[in-house]
Amino acid sequence: MKTFLTTTALIALAMPAMAEIKLGASISATGPAAFLGDPELKTLEMLVEDLNAKGGINGEEVTLIAYDDNGDPNKARTFATRLVEDDEVVAIIGGTTTGTTMSILAVAEDAEIPFISLAGAIDIIDPVKPYTFKTPHTDRMACQKIFEDMQKAGITKIGMISGTDGFGASMQAQCKTVAPDYAIEIVADETYDPKDADMTAQLTKIKGTEGVQAILNPGFGQGPSIVTRNYKQLAIELPFYQSHGVASDGFIELAGTEAAEGVRLPGTALLVAGLLAADDPQKPVVDAYKAMFEEKTGTPVGTFGGYAHDAFLIMTDAITRAGSAEPAAIRDAIEATSGLAGTTGVYTFTPEDHLGLDLTAFRMLEIQGGKWTLVQ
Amino acid sequence: MSELLQFLLSGVTVGAVYALVALGFTIIYNASDVVNFAQGEFVMLGGMITVFTYAAGAPLPLAALVAIVATAALGVAMNKLAIEPARGAPVVSLVIITIGVSIFIRGAAQLVFDKQIHSFPAFSGDDPLRILGATILPQSLWVIGGALAVFVGLWLFFTRTLLGRAVLATSNNRLAAQLVGINTPFVMTLSFALSAGIGALAGVLVTPITMTSYDVGLAFALKGFAAAMLGGMGNPKGALVGGFLLGVLEGLTAGYLSSQYKDAAAFIVILGVLFFLPQGLFGRKSTDRV
Numbered sequence: 001m002k003t004f005l006t007t008t009a010l011i012a013l014a015m016p017a018m019a020e021i022k023l024g025a026s027i028s029a030t031g032p033a034a035f036l037g038d039p040e041l042k043t044l045e046m047l048v049e050d051l052n053a054k055g056g057i058n059g060e061e062v063t064l065i066a067y068d069d070n071g072d073p074n075k076a077r078t079f080a081t082r083l084v085e086d087d088e089v090v091a092i093i094g095g096t097t098t099g100t101t102m103s104i105l106a107v108a109e110d111a112e113i114p115f116i117s118l119a120g121a122i123d124i125i126d127p128v129k130p131y132t133f134k135t136p137h138t139d140r141m142a143c144q145k146i147f148e149d150m151q152k153a154g155i156t157k158i159g160m161i162s163g164t165d166g167f168g169a170s171m172q173a174q175c176k177t178v179a180p181d182y183a184i185e186i187v188a189d190e191t192y193d194p195k196d197a198d199m200t201a202q203l204t205k206i207k208g209t210e211g212v213q214a215i216l217n218p219g220f221g222q223g224p225s226i227v228t229r230n231y232k233q234l235a236i237e238l239p240f241y242q243s244h245g246v247a248s249d250g251f252i253e254l255a256g257t258e259a260a261e262g263v264r265l266p267g268t269a270l271l272v273a274g275l276l277a278a279d280d281p282q283k284p285v286v287d288a289y290k291a292m293f294e295e296k297t298g299t300p301v302g303t304f305g306g307y308a309h310d311a312f313l314i315m316t317d318a319i320t321r322a323g324s325a326e327p328a329a330i331r332d333a334i335e336a337t338s339g340l341a342g343t344t345g346v347y348t349f350t351p352e353d354h355l356g357l358d359l360t361a362f363r364m365l366e367i368q369g370g371k372w373t374l375v376q
Numbered sequence: 377m378s379e380l381l382q383f384l385l386s387g388v389t390v391g392a393v394y395a396l397v398a399l400g401f402t403i404i405y406n407a408s409d410v411v412n413f414a415q416g417e418f419v420m421l422g423g424m425i426t427v428f429t430y431a432a433g434a435p436l437p438l439a440a441l442v443a444i445v446a447t448a449a450l451g452v453a454m455n456k457l458a459i460e461p462a463r464g465a466p467v468v469s470l471v472i473i474t475i476g477v478s479i480f481i482r483g484a485a486q487l488v489f490d491k492q493i494h495s496f497p498a499f500s501g502d503d504p505l506r507i508l509g510a511t512i513l514p515q516s517l518w519v520i521g522g523a524l525a526v527f528v529g530l531w532l533f534f535t536r537t538l539l540g541r542a543v544l545a546t547s548n549n550r551l552a553a554q555l556v557g558i559n560t561p562f563v564m565t566l567s568f569a570l571s572a573g574i575g576a577l578a579g580v581l582v583t584p585i586t587m588t589s590y591d592v593g594l595a596f597a598l599k600g601f602a603a604a605m606l607g608g609m610g611n612p613k614g615a616l617v618g619g620f621l622l623g624v625l626e627g628l629t630a631g632y633l634s635s636q637y638k639d640a641a642a643f644i645v646i647l648g649v650l651f652f653l654p655q656g657l658f659g660r661k662s663t664d665r666v
Contacts, residue, residue: 030486032591034486034491035491035492038491161635190630190634190635191635191636192635193595193639195586195592195595196390197389197390197393197582197585197586198386198389198390198516198585198627199386200382200385200386200389200511201382201383201386201387201626201627201628201630201631201635202630202631202635204379204382204383204386204631205379205630205631205635208379221493222493222586222587222589225493225495225587226585226586226587229502229513232502232504233504233511233513234382234504234511235504235511250492250493254493254494254495254587256502258502259502
């Protein structure tokens with residue numbers, strides 16, 4: 001008992017006035033979702049280092065305890081439990097995929113630890129759970145943004161060609177749900193396997209469907225690039241919409257400048273950093289993140305790293321405002337976040353809305369001459 | 377009419393990819409009765425090595441050659457390091473070893489290359505050729521040509537050369553083949569080198585159409601395997617016909633029925649064929665002498 005007291009006293013003496021703030025993370029830095037998780041982890045590590053160099057939060061140093069869950073929900077659950085019980089973190093960022101998010105969510109809600117997810121599905125925050133928030137916009141919002149643009153162009157009948165992977169299938173379902181709100185009728189609904197080599201059969205069928213005025217391709221990976229090439233191969237003249245799943249320079253490169261010409265898709269401000277108006281609220285944060293990430297890693301910024309950036313931003317902003325690193329205080333402060341500009345959009349959380357973004361977070365982009373341009 | 381033709385051309389494009397992969401299965405199967413599930417990884421390596429050699433500044437034909445030779449060398453290494461040490465094992469164990477090798481190659485490729493999707497320019501441009509209102513990309517013709525060339529090469533190899541007959545003899549009865557003076561370890565090494573080389577060639581030809589990344593191998597292997605089973609495992613003619621048949625079936629189902637059912641339709645036909653012809657369309661009848 002005496003040694004214990006002495007040790008405690010020694011520790012108390014050795015520590016600065018304030019303790020460190022422990023942030024936990026479970027990210028899929030390897031495995032099938034690695035291309036999402038890899039930039040997310042790099043972003044978090046970079047931001048923590050930068051924050052501590054600037055003096056931390058309210059003078060306290062931030063420690064990041066990050067685990068790689070491999071995209072496996074079981075591992076994510078184990079790591080979340082370890083973060084809560086062994087590492088005693090005050091908050092968790094992570095859940096690269098919807099699957100891993102759902103595992104972490106259960107642990108975080110049980111332990112009453114605030115958790116900001118980096119995954120897309122609307123189920124994460126609908127219905128609202130007290131301790132769970134998320135930064136990426138949902139695929140439903142992407143559908144709404146696309147349909148808004150179609151409506152402006154007077155399009156009422158469209159064809160859809162969707163990937164059968166999780167992303168494509170989920171967005172296909174969401175788009176079908178919200179289409180009637182925009183008076184849009186889906187007259188052709190085709191799918192392809194993400195590893196298929198040729199989609200001209202599906203496109204020919206859609207092209208031959210009576211009344212089709214535009215085609216939408218929700219998908220991810222190489223599929224949309226092949227669809228885009230086939231679109232050109234068949235010389236289809238209809239307006240062509242892609243999803244935010246391929247909002248990266250890599251898409252233009254794979255599909256080819258010529259084939260990608262005129263393709264429209266909803267993307268984040270990060271993709272068109274150079275095109276933002278000088279008074280855009282997101283401009284300073286987007287420029288700063290882009291410069292820092294590209295200098296540090298030598299690779300171009302992407303939407304996914306941006307999600308992690310925003311989660312960290314929301315977290316540090318909340319801890320600063322709360323003036324305390326108690327999980328309950330952090331949670332309340334996150335929920336009170338208002339008008340915070342991130343790379344994905346401007347976040348305003350309420351007790352009823354733990355996503356905090358509206359449709360303005362998406363910018364309608366069009367590819368022209370191999371470059372992204374903003375559609376006004 | 378032009379619609380039907382487009383569905384057929386789409387099917388032929390896809391089918392040529394399947395056929396090329398299926399042809400790669402033939403040699404190893406003929407030499408050892410082993411279905412090599414790492415065949416898809418050879419296709420992936422062919423594409424990925426070409427992408428990275430090309431990006432490093434080598435001209436495309438040289439990059440392709442480097443990829444084919446390097447993958448063939450890897451095939452030899454696979455035989456020496458994974459298959460030969462387990463020579464006495466039953467065929468099923470060897471098949472499982474090839475699955476292990478495929479997982480290993482996929483993991484290594486993820487580290488050696490990267491996790492991004494890549495492609496390189498098509499050999500003869502991207503301007504589609506028009507045939508009666510339907511279109512096909514010049515690269516598809518390269519793939520079809522490649523599949524036909526490999527088929528003719530294999531057919532000549534197995535029927536006209538002593539070495540090819542030695543491969544078949546080794547498969548039939550290894551001991552007997554040894555007794556008549558066939559160097560069976562060499563035949564095995566050769567068959568892995570050739571299979572890997574053909575796989576890599578397939579990767580080089582199809583990448584401008586399908587694109588490539590470290591994890592495309594499995595999908596190629598499964599579809600190629602299905603095509604080879606349909607046509608008859610071990611017969612180059614079967615691989616060719618099986619591949620094109622599978623592709624055209626998928627194209628027509630996607631066009632006339634629904635793209636949701638295209639894989640299902642193809643597999644139902646395969647099941648049907650195998651039910652009546654367990655050896656596939658052109659498979660050799662296996663008779664065991666007792």
